């Protein structure tokens with residue numbers, strides 16, 4: 140058999156961009172638990188949801204059965220601005236590590252927002268426009284989601300209002316200015332523009348904010364202004380659906396060369412890139428057609444999967460959002476201030492939570508200094524300056540490749556490289572100066588978050 144040399148980059152052609160998203164839920168025997176109305180404890184109806192979210196997105200959110208959603212032509216056209224994204228064979232990293240493992244990564248940082256988040260922003264802004272809305276509101280932490288959404292909103296001519304976690308607003312002024320350049324208005328959260336923001340400020344004067352708190356503010360503004368809806372960049376089923384484009388492209392590229400990954404790795408904040416990357420592979424696994432090891436990687440300072448509880452919880456600090464059944468640290472949990480690497484949401488996608496609970500995937504937590512060490516190894520040989528979030532996946536991929544070096548196994552590893560780190564250079568500076576520290580929350584720290592979990596009838 141003649142060996143086909145696999146190129147450094149496997150590109151698909153423009154007309155190989157997927158024309159339908161894949162809905163993983165269709166193949167799950169145990170469906171993700173429904174969102175609940177926090178007032179009644181009953182599953183949220185489409186009608187209740189449509190006050191918060193766009194109609195088409197409500198449909199997608201609730202649909203556990205339709206396997207494929209055709210991607211509207213307008214969104215396909217948007218995708219063509221920056222997709223297909225390359226699938227890279229990390230020959231240089233393999234050589235550097237001296238591993239017999241074959242490492243591939245799917246690179247999603249090749250657009251101005253710098254991350255995979257544009258895949259869902261393009262879809263959500265499109266549906267908002269279709270519905271005739273004036274604009275959308277959202278929250279952003281480090282700013283990737285807000286940037287992606289502001290790009291999509293300017294494309295579709297929609298108003299975009301972003302609540303940005305205060306500490307990021309102050310420490311990451313560059314991404315804030317990208318958002319403003321694309322026409323978004325950006326408010327540091329908690330703010331005095333909302334009732335919930337004022338309440339949080341009164342209870343926690345001087346707080347630097349959290350994602351959960353910014354979500355509360357964005358939702359309040361959406362539901363109290365006609366013509367506005369709220370959009371979210373991760374966690375929700377609809378977001379994982381849109382992000383399936385990552386996995387579908389990755390699989391199509393690997394299939395061209397007959398390559399089947401043994402291990403698939405992704406960082407996990409709210410679960411959207413990981414859910415998207417693994418979608419078609421997990422589908423095969425659920426249908427019993429193939430088997431893959433799937434690993435979610437999270438920060439040791441915000442360990443939702445590895446130390447969280449699988450329970451109904453609020454998605455926001457203000458406790459005005461629906462309840463989601465997920466691995467959670469409690470909606471009051473805020474990672475320690477020395478945590479620089481993103482992935483700071485207290486909860487996790489309900490789809491991934493159910494799959495993890497049912498044993499279809501693994502999770503591990505890694506400390507941030509080891510994440511930046513991995514980022515540096517990667518940057519020096521593969522050229523790309525990775526986002527700290529993505530570097531959690533790099534860390535696990537390197538660890539798995541080094542295990543192969545010990546055992547001599549030639550495993551094929553695929554990981555998601557979700558974005559670039561140009562706006563994270565303060566964190567790189569701390570690492571380079573040797574001032575970066577690790578903090579692993581104690582059980583007592585976590586107990587405070589768990590104590591705030593809501594009582595839901597019928598749940599233990």
Ligand SMILES: *Cc1c(COP(=O)(O)O)cnc(C)c1O
Nearest residue numbers: 283373408409410411412528558
């Ligand atoms: C937002 C973000 C993540 C984490 O979000 P998920 O929903 O878990 O994918 C990871 N990497 C980058 C670059 C991001 O911007």
